[in-house]
Amino acid sequence: MSADVVDEAVPPVTVIECPTRLDFSYTPGVAQSRFLRALERGEITGQRCPKCKKVYVPPRGACSMCGVATEEELVLSGKGTITTFCTTQIPSPGLVPPYVTAWIRLDGSDITSMFLIQECDPAEVRLGMRVEAVWVEEADRKADLGNISYFRPIDEPDAEYETYKDYV
Amino acid sequence: MKTDVLTAPHSIEYTYTRSTGPMIGAFMTGLRDGKIIGVRGADGRVHVPAIDYDPVTSEDLSELVEVADTGVVTTWSWNDQPRSGQPLEHPFAWALVRWDGADTAMLVAVDCGDASTISTGAKVKARWADERTGTIHDLCCCELQS
Numbered sequence: 001m002s003a004d005v006v007d008e009a010v011p012p013v014t015v016i017e018c019p020t021r022l023d024f025s026y027t028p029g030v031a032q033s034r035f036l037r038a039l040e041r042g043e044i045t046g047q048r049c050p051k052c053k054k055v056y057v058p059p060r061g062a063c064s065m066c067g068v069a070t071e072e073e074l075v076l077s078g079k080g081t082i083t084t085f086c087t088t089q090i091p092s093p094g095l096v097p098p099y100v101t102a103w104i105r106l107d108g109s110d111i112t113s114m115f116l117i118q119e120c121d122p123a124e125v126r127l128g129m130r131v132e133a134v135w136v137e138e139a140d141r142k143a144d145l146g147n148i149s150y151f152r153p154i155d156e157p158d159a160e161y162e163t164y165k166d167y168v
Numbered sequence: 169m170k171t172d173v174l175t176a177p178h179s180i181e182y183t184y185t186r187s188t189g190p191m192i193g194a195f196m197t198g199l200r201d202g203k204i205i206g207v208r209g210a211d212g213r214v215h216v217p218a219i220d221y222d223p224v225t226s227e228d229l230s231e232l233v234e235v236a237d238t239g240v241v242t243t244w245s246w247n248d249q250p251r252s253g254q255p256l257e258h259p260f261a262w263a264l265v266r267w268d269g270a271d272t273a274m275l276v277a278v279d280c281g282d283a284s285t286i287s288t289g290a291k292v293k294a295r296w297a298d299e300r301t302g303t304i305h306d307l308c309c310c311e312l313q314s
Contacts (some may be wrong), residue, residue, distance in 0.1 A: 010200075012193055012194065012197040013188060013193050013196035013197045013200060013302035014187060014188055014193050015185055015186065015187050015188060016185070016186060016188055016196060016302070016303055017183070017184070017185055017303070018184045018185070018186055019181060019182065019183050019184060020181065020182045020184055021179060021180070021181040021182075021253070022179065022180045022181075023177065023178075023179045023252070024177070024178040024179065024180070025175055025176075025177060025178070026175065026176055026177070026178035027173055027174065027175040027176075028173075028174055029173065030173055032174075033172065033173045033174040036174055037172075037174075143174055
């Protein structure tokens with residue numbers, strides 16, 4: 001490296017920042033738009049397959065197993081059962097470790113969804129634990145899954161293994 | 169079931185810090201100094217930007233060469249609708265520019281107003297950023313030279 005070509009007075013460049021950004025306009029479709037509007041009202045809704053009778057949350061507008069449209073809509077209670085969970089020991093934005101994320105089978109549905117578990121010692125979290133949704137203040141609700149802050153335990157006996165064994 | 173279908177902006181962004189290696193580092197350092205730095209290849213050709221390995225023999229390259237910030241358009245295409253993050257907000261040409269003193273060409277935006285003003289063989293000059301930090305953005309674009 002010849003001195004007349006590169007100025008050595010300031011340290012040479014050895015690293016560069018290369019941020020990568022993709023901007024999408026996301027549309028969730030008809031079924032999920034209805035689901036998100038319901039969340040805005042403080043309701044969790046699902047759709048039942050007319051053939052296999054399974055209830056999907058969030059609804060996709062069709063049953064992926066039967067390939068038929070799902071039109072019957074129902075409102076769920078917002079209570080559910082933990083079927084699988086993970087305790088995270090490393091920090092994440094806005095979360096203090098250790099914190100627990102869990103797959104929850106909402107009562108009346110046949111699919112699990114992942115949510116944060118709070119108001120609970122992570123060591124207490126277990127399969128079959130009964131939990132309920134905690135919503136953000138009504139004034140702050142939007143058509144957004146962020147309306148549900150997290151799930152917390154409820155004072156009910158654990159669910160029988162038979163009721164969630166297919167979701168573990 | 170009639171529903172207003174929702175839509176929302178959804179952006180995914182990754183921060184990514186990469187090490188340059190010695191040759192691209194020299195090129196970036198040169199940009200910070202307002203210079204364009206190439207490297208001499210095994211066959212004597214000058215490659216710009218500087219590259220680490222000879223494209224023919226694969227041997228390590230190290231002989232840095234400063235080239236001019238004036239050059240020639242070797243090929244170009246017109247960008248009528250610039251997107252966010254591109255060098256200019258108004259229509260411009262993407263051009264391969266062979267800097268005077270170089271034997272290879274690199275991609276540069278050419279700010280020339282209208283597609284009718286640019287042609288292969290056109291002479292251009294670099295427009296430098298007022299504040300240079302050692303990134304490719306130090307070289308804003310090129311302007312046509314009369």
